[in-house]
Structure formats: C-alpha cells, structure tokens
Amino acid sequence: MVVDDNPANLKLLIDILSSEGYKVRPANGGDLALLSVAAKAPDLILLDIKMPDIDGYEVCRRLKKEKHSCEIPIIFISALDDVEAKVKSFDLGGVDYISKPFQPKEVLARVKNYLQIKKLQIQSEKINAMLMAEISERKLVEESLFKEKERLKITLLSVGDGVISTDNKGKIEIVNEVAQALLGWSQDEASGKYFGEVVHLISAITRDRCEDPVEKVIHTGKIIGLANHTILIAKDGTERHIADSAAPIKDENGDITGVILVFRDVTEEIRKQEEVIKSKEETAFANAANTAKSQFLANMSHEIRTPMNGFLGMIQIMEMTELTQEQRGYMNIVRTSSDALLKLINDILDYTKIEIGKMKLEKIVFNFSKMVSDVVSLFKSSAIGKGLIMEVSIQKDVPDHFIGDPFRLRQILSNLMGNAVKFTNKGRIDILIRMVEVRSNNEVKLEFAVKDTGIGIPDDKIDDLFKSFSQVDNSNIRKYGGSGLGLAISKNLVELMAGEIWVDSKKDEGSNFCFTCVLESIHVKQDFPEPSVKKMIEGQVKNELKILLAEDDPVSQMVLEQLSGRKGWQVILCENGTEAFDRYRKENFDIVIMDCQMPVLDGYKATRAIRQLERQRETHTPIIAMTAYALQGDREKCIEAGMDDYLTKPINAHEFYAAVERWTKKKI
Template identity: 40%
Template sequence: MMKKFPLPLRYSIPLILIFFGGLFGITSFNKEITETYKKTELSTKNYLRISAGQTSKILDYLYGRSDIKDGETSIISQLSNDPNIDVLMVIDEQDIIHVSNRYELKNTPISNTVAAAYASKLTTVRATLTGEVILSQDKQKLIAIYPILLQVLPDEVSSSRVGILFFEYDLTRAKQQAFCDALRRSLMFNIFLTIFCLGLWLFFDLTLTRRVSLLVAASNSLAEGNFNVRTRLLGSDELVQISVAFDHMASKIQENTLILQQELIKREIIEAKLKETNEQLSISNIELASLTKAKSEFLSNMSHEIRTPMNGVICMAELLSMKNLSEEQQDIVQTIRDSGNALLVIINDILDFSKIESGNLQLEEHRFILRDIIKSVFKLLSTQAATKNIHLEYSINPDVPTNILGDATRLRQVLLNLISNAIKFTEHGHVSIAVLANKHQEDQKIELMISIKDTGIGIEHDRLNQLFQPFTQADTSISRKYGGTGLGLAISKSLVNLMGGKIWVESLGNIGGHPPENWLSNWVNNHLPGSIFHFTFIAKVVLPSSLISGKSPQVFPVTTISKISTLKILLAEDNKINQKVVLLTLKKLGYSADIANNGLEVLEKIETQVYDVILMDMQMPEMDGIAATQIIRQSAKVQPYIIALTANALDADRQICLNVGMNDYISKPIVIADFQEALKNAATIKLPKF
C-alpha cells in the first residue's frame, strides 16, 4: 500500500523542485570547484616546469663561466618577485644552500629547511639529471626540483658537481581565485535554475494542482452524497479526460442511486414477506419436531405394546417346546414360534428403517471373521432352505483377509436380508455366495464385494427400479404369495451406504441399482432365471501382528436346573401374562421371584427385604421403572443388580436404562439363553448385606 504524501501538491511540487534544484546546484558547484582546482594545479605545474627549466639552463651557462656571483643573485631576485614562491634555493652537491631568496638560509644545510623532506628526490634528480614538479604532502604547494651543473674545477675535464634548483610554489592564492571564479559562475547558474523552478511551479500550479484540487473537492462532495456535482474542466489534456470520466461517473451514480433506492424499497417488502415466511417455517419446524417426536414415541409405544403380548406367545411356546410333547404337538408349538419370530422380524424391520431414516443409526467397529459370519447366517437359514430342498454354498477368494474390522451385526443383517430373500423366491436349486477383494485403499482399508446368486424366479426389468425403495416389492402379488414388509432391501441399501459401499442386482439380463463405474458382469448367460445381488463395503484389514489372543465367547445353553437358586429376585411387571411368563421362565432356570406391580411397590418391598436382583420393566402405572431406579440409586441402601426387562426395544431406550443406573438390559420377547446369561452375571456380584 502506497504511503500518503504529507503535503498537498501545490506545496509538494515547489519543495521538490527546490530540493532537487539545490541538490543539483551544490553538486554542480562541487564539480566546478574540483575541475577548477585541477586546472589551476595543472597550469601552475606547466608554469613551474617552464620557469624552473629555463632558470636551470641559465644557471648552467653562468656556472660555466668564472664570474657567476652577480648573475645568480640577479636571477634569484627576479624569481623571488613572484609572490607565490615561498622558498627558492640553489643547493650544492653537499646539500648546502648556495643561494636563496631568504638570506638566513645561505650556507646552511637543507636539514633546516623544507627541502629536507625531499632528500630522496634530490638524490634521484642528481642521478637522472631530470627535473620534476611534484605536489607537496599537504597538497597546498608545488615543489620544483631541477638539476644544475656547477662550475668545472681546474683538474676536471667535465663537471662532476651537480646542484639542485629548488622551488616551493604556494597554490593557496591560485585556489582562492579559482574558488571565487567557480562561486561566481555557480551563483549565476543557481539564479537561472531558481527562476526556472519558479516558472515550472507556476506552470504546474496553473495546469495541474488547481485542477486536481477541483477534482478532489468534487470527489469529496460526491462522497458526501451530493450527486449533482460536476467539474466541467475545459481543454484536451489527461485531466480533462479524468474530469469528463468523473462527470459521467457522477451521472451514473446518481441514476444508480435512484434505482438502488427503488430496489431497497422492493427489498424491504421482500424482507417483510421473508420474515413472515420464516416465522411460518419456524412454526412448521416446531410442528415437524413435534411430529418427529410423536412418531418416535408412537414407534416406541407400538413396539412396547406389540412386544408385550408377543413376549407371552413366544416365551410360552419356547417353554412348551421344552416339555415332552408328541411329534404333532411339537409341530404345532414350532409353528407358533415361527409365526412369532416372523412377526418380530417385521417389527424389527420397521424400527430399523425408522432409525436409518432419522439418521440415528451409528455403525460400530469390531474384529470379526467374515467366514464365521456367513456360516452363522447359513445356520440360521438352514431350516428354511432345507424345507425347500435348496442347497446353500459359499466361496471366498484367497486374497480376502481372514480378520477384518467393521460392524459385524449390520453386515450379518444385510446378508440375512439378501439370502433369506434368495431362499424365499427360489423354489428349487441353490443359493451361492461369492466373496472377493475388490480393491485395496489407504490405511489398511479394503473394499470387499459379496455376490448372492440364486436360481429363483428372477425380476422383470420394469420392477428393478422399485426394488430398493421402501415399502415396495417387485410385484404386488408377491406380498400375497411370499409375504414381507418390503423394507428388507431398502434397509440393506441404507446399511451398505453407511458402510461406504453400493448395492445392485442382475436379473434376466437387466441391471438395477447403482453398480460401480469399473464393474463388469461376468455372468456368461445373463438371460437365465434367477438373480444376483451384489454389494460392496469398506473394512479395515487386521494384520496378524495386531491380533490379540483371547478366550472364545462363552455359549450358555438353556438347561433346566432342578436346584432352586438362593438368589433373591424381585420382578417389577404390571402385565399379568408377562408376570406368569417370567415366573415360569425363572422356575425353568431354577430361580424364584417376588412380584411388584409398579415402581411404588418396588420401593415398599426393598424397605423390608434385601433383593439381589430386580427385573425392572420401564413402563408401569403410578411409577415407572426409570423413576424407581433413580430413587434406588440415590439411596444409601445396599444396591441391587437391576436388569431392564422391557418391551421398549429401541437403542435410545437401552441407553436411557443404562444412564439411570441399570446394570443390564433385556428386550422382550425374552430370549431364554440371554436371560439365563444375565442372571448368571448378576449372581457373580457379591452384594453386601444390611
């Protein structure tokens, strides 16, 4: 983001011009001084070279004659007239000053003069007989050192005495003059530069800043809501183009504002209607929630009301089957049991579908062996298949892992639905199951595909699309001939979807459902009678290293115990038939029990008697089992082992019982083996006495 300049343009532009103009002037002045100093130094060096060279030649000539005294004095005097020459000396071969413009230096060694600092140069000049002009160490003076041939001695053929002509020329006056000249030129330049900057600022002020200020004022006015503002600048430059664009923008904003105001009025009307609609929806949602709650309560109550008499029918039939009956009597009892179990399957289908539809069904994850699941389903359906002389068979590909993690209960439910359907609609032949590993995924996950093939009546093409819809069957006549609620395949589809898979069917050359994109049918003659149901699901592979050895689950066979148990049991049940059923079942298992008709009677009985186990019904008059359990758990008395024995079979009902402090839960109709196991678990807990 560009930073805001601290000053407006009408002040910024002249300041910038002054700053850069001054900077340019100072730079040019420094450059001018430097160049002038260089020129002054160079011209002075040339002057000294000429002057010192000519003087040394004259002195060479004079020293070749016998009368030299007046001549050298005259030459030194003339050169001394130059005010810039500070020191002028003629030094003999022994570095003694022979002649000087300073009388006090005559006949003195150079060690007492400025020439001492240039002793090495004197030696070099004598050796090379070549003069030099050099800059002094403080760079304020020029030093000229030139050789002179002194007079020839009587015994010498040529001169062996070389003297030195030494000048010290001061540059201060020359530099001061150069500085003054450069300053005068720089002042003239800066005056012209200032005039130019002022003219440039005036030009910008007239052509830029004033018009920009006008645009800014118009923009601020527009921002404050004055949509009638216009700039109307004249000319053809870019600012005029901006002005025209601004005026056009202001006109459009004015038009759009009018349109927006009209739209806002419409929006307010729509919002008022929307608010009214939302209020109606809120009322509808409340009603829907009430209906949903009423539906759940209705299903719970219906389950309870149906299961209560079914408990008497199925349990009595099961107790009767344990008697010594004739073959005809056993057949009658078995018919009663099968009819009761069929009715129980229908009720369970309805409850399962209700849980799936409301989104309350949650999958669990346990280790299981797929082969054992298939075998257990075959065992459950073996009687049904044997009655119709149908052969059950299965095959599992070698690449299918033995141990997997998943919801074995729901997988068993899907297999039960599909295999029982296959048996139901097959008059003769076989039902076969094939299991293969479809594809491996990340995190030890694998997609398995199970196919159930039968040799039954098949499904017509126009009925396939309705197959997985709830409360529908392939043909209305089928429900009359074969029975069923039409929920089994819909429940199976929902469970398969929850397990991350898909379900589809092949029948009479047609396909129903939604097979995976990469799936190809391998049925060679797909116009043969019968159907093949396929479904996939995702499971986790359990590696051999992850398996934990443990005891196999115990099976509790139903046995008649002749010895009466000392376990003190209280049965809380208001239904007389169920009281009779439970008491007979307990007697069959070797137990006895007292009876309480409601929760209040339970509280009264535990005041005078210590019970090891209470079989607690949920729904009872005057006080239900939930309220009675809460009071018992809050008391300081010895706590009994409480088992919910209820016709409320929903998962939520089970959780309610456990949350209030019940130890176990058994739904009606009672499975005697589960009942016996629950009582054995209760007997293992040693209760303290009063």
C-alpha cells in the same frame, strides 16, 4: 462518525472506511456521540441501534431537533433485521439501514452514495453562491456554473444505483441509465414530467400508494429514506422492491433548488430473505414432525412389543412342556407365524427409524466368521428341506475380527439369504465374501455376494427392488408374501456402512445380490476359548437364584415367572419401581430384572435409587433392563441409569437365560 458500543464492530468500521481514505471519528456510546457532534458536525453518521446508555433511535431523535445537526445523513447499523426496526429508523429521519453482519463493500457503497449526495449539495450551493457574485464576474460564474452542472450530470449518470434529479417544483431533469432500466422510461420521455407522473411507489405490506418522496423533501427540506418494503411499479407494470433515499439540493441561503432521489433494486435480497424464512419454517416443521414420528415410533414399539412378549413367551413355555406330535406341529406353525409377524414389526420400526434419521450404527468388536456362521445356520435347515445346496466361501485374507455393528450386518445378510431361500426351489445358494480394499486407519472394504438359482427378476422390475414397499409381484394373487421393506432397509443400512448394494438377475435363471461395507479390522488375541453358555450353566452357575422381578404387565409377569421356575429360580414379584426399591432394601437378591416403563416409579429412577443405596452399602447387584422400546439410544439410557444389561420385548427364552446366567456368573 461511527457510533457502536461493540469494540470489534467499531474497529471493523473504522478499518473499512479508513482504507478508502475517509477520516473517521469513533464514538462508543450515544452520550459520547452527541457530545462529539455538538463539538463538530460530521458529514455522515453510521449509528448502531442497540447501545447501553442511549440507543440509536434516541440519538437520532435528538440530533434531528438541533439546527447544527438536523441535516446530517444518518445510516443505521443493527442486527435487528426486521421490517418494524427499519420502518422506525426511516421514520426518525435515517437515510439508510445496514443489517449486521455487514459486508465491507456494502458499507463503502452506501457511504459513498451519501457522501456523493453531500458533495453534490455543497457543489450546488457553491454554484448558487457564484450566481450572486459581482456583475463583472457573471460571465465567469456562468461558465463555471455550466461546468459544475455538467460535472453534476456526469456524476449522477455514473452512479451505480438508480438516480433521478428534479428541479424545485418536482419536475424531472435527469434519469440515469440504471433508473431508466428499472422504470422503463427513457431520459427524453421522463424529462419535464413531474416525479409522480413517472415514478409510482406502493407499500409492499398494505399495497397503498406511498407519499411522493420528492414532494416531501421539497416540503420538509430534509433527507428521507425509502425502506425495502417499498415497491416501485415500472412503466410496463413490473414491480421491484427498492430502498434508499431522497435529498434536497440547497443554495447558499438554504433554499431548495432541486431534489436527488437515489434508489437501489433490492428485489433479489428480499426474495432471498423470504427463502431463508421459509426454509427456517420448513425446517422447524420438519423437526417437529420428526419428533412426533420418533415419539409415535417409541410408543408403537412399546404398545406392540408388550403383547408380543406375552404371546411369544407363552409359545416358548408351551414348547418346553410335553406335547403330542400333533400339538408340536401346531406350535411350530404358531411360532413360524409369530416370528414372521415380529420380523414385519421390526422392519416397519426400522424403516421408520431410517426415515426420520434415528438409525445409528454401533461400534463394537465382533467375531466375523461366527456372525456369518450364525446367519447361515438360521437358513440351513430351510434350504435343506427344499433340497437346496448352501455353501459359504470367505476369502482367506478377510480378518476374523472387526469393529462395527454386527446386528445390522447380520440383518442385511439375513434379508438377502432369506430371499434367496424363499425364491429358490431347486439348485443352490452360494454366499461369497471377499476383501476388495484395504484403507488407512485399519479400515477394510468387504464385498458380500448371495447367489441363487431361483426364479430371478424381470429386467423391468430390477430398478424398483430397493424402493420402500416395492415388490416384483404386487398382484392380489402373488405367490410370495412380504412387506417390501427388507431390501429398502438393507440399502439404507449398507449406505450407513459407507457401501452400496446392487443385483444382477435374469428371469428363471437366478439372482446375485451383492453389497459392500466398510469395517475397521482389529487383531484380537485369544489365548483361551471363551466358555460356552452351556458350559457356564453346567459347571459355573449356581441354580438356586433369587430374582427380584419389577414388571407391571400381568402376562409378562407370568412368562418370566414360568421361565424362571423351569430353572428352579425363586422370583419375588413387584409391580412398580417403588415396591422394587422397598423390597431391595429389606432383602438380598442375586439379580434384578427391571422393566423400564412402570407406574408410580419407572425402572430408570428405581435403578438410580438402588445404586445410590448400594454406594452406601458398598455392594452391587446386577440389574438387567427389560423394555418394549427398541429405539437407538434406549440401551445407552439404561446403562446411564446404572443398569448392567438390556433385553427387549418380546423376551427370547434363550437370551433371557443367557443374560441371567452371564451376570450371576460374574457375581460368583
């Protein structure tokens, strides 16, 4: 009989058992199962635990109380894969426990074992009945008994699990080969000894000696199960987890003539379960650690970039004032130092994002040659200042527009070119870009090479170049600075772009850093050139703008007011989102600069409130987000809140002007 309230499980079990020729009687609930057993007792019951009317535990408890059903072997089947559920199942009289989802072979093997035991019981009863036959037939009975015992012995010895049979006193008669291998006792060594002398069982949980199952079967006359928290100690002290059951052999009068113990080695199964639990715990711990790292990264980004915004902002404002040549020289030094500090901060944040798996690539259309030109222009003056020749060669068949992440591609190229300029004192730097493969779906594989005539790299240091915090010269007196993160970050970014990075170098002869990446090529039709920011400022943007600035940091307020004042723009200052919304309701503004992190009401909620008001008024004012957070997804979060653009702190004056003028132009 198969009892399960799930139609799919019920059908699957029926199909599995029917395929082997077993007659299967289904029951989709506990009540129906009890009625069916009362009508006709089955040879074996496969019983689900969780059922809506009566659960499997209660069904088992009632069956064991009834004389006609108490001897029926019950195998519990459940998705509850924990020790407590299994212990309770065996305590109620279950002979086995199969965890869902189950395997057909496992179900058939378990059923076969217990039906074999049942068969053996029936055979044994027949043998004993034959012994009580007429005296005239005793010889025939004895011959038949001998044959049956031989058949019984052969059956026990051929079972795939470990099998031990005893007489009604608990003395061992048969130990099959599987049991011999697990116990370390041969048939001759074990034969005639009491079960408890050969087999030692302890609890895996408490390490206490378990009750002798053979004695318990002889005393109770019932089938009992051994849970997989039972440990068998072999003759040499080896411990193995076992699970299965012990059953009585009875004659026609119901008297016990012996006991059969069938057990299976589940040590490997237990080990795998423990590994799964450990893996889940480690994964949960890693996820929690990554979440903590991510939050720490976000907080550090905010806490570092906020003062950097004031620092760099005031430098930019100072550079816009009239300075003496000496003062301008000092300001150049301050700017260079601040740029180096900002690069270090960005490298550390990027490395942390990569480490916790938060680094994601954008997919936007960009002008490839312009991107390369912009990177080269950053280092051109430094190269010329050192007397270096710098040339760029882009293969003619390289498309002019791609879909990809231009910011990260620029970051990789900038790292390599920055290193080339830093470590080259004479000669030249060549940047070579070529297409090495055209793939399906418009994908193109490009190869970049940055070749210099600099100091080169010793052979024993090349393998460490792309490792985090690794530098060729780690001594306290090293000539060249740096965090040692640039190439490690570049390597990770290249791999995110489905490429690889490598270097060929010889000490004192120069280096050739190469990397590949995969981008999607795209044809962009441009009938008219896009107007430059300068032309927009000169011809299309009105100069008298009214700006609503929501910012709670005093230094950032000062920087943005100063920058806006130099353009003649009027700034209305609010220190939190609530003030900004109230002011917006009462006045008209050309543009809103909204800090994301503010007290009382943050920038996201303030923006949503403004957009809701605008839907009623059928208006739209550009809102530019401004935040010290710089993590993947922050831009999307701003756009989702209803903001039109996104600036990260520290604010760059040119980027600030360009963003304001771009959106106010769109408004005109």
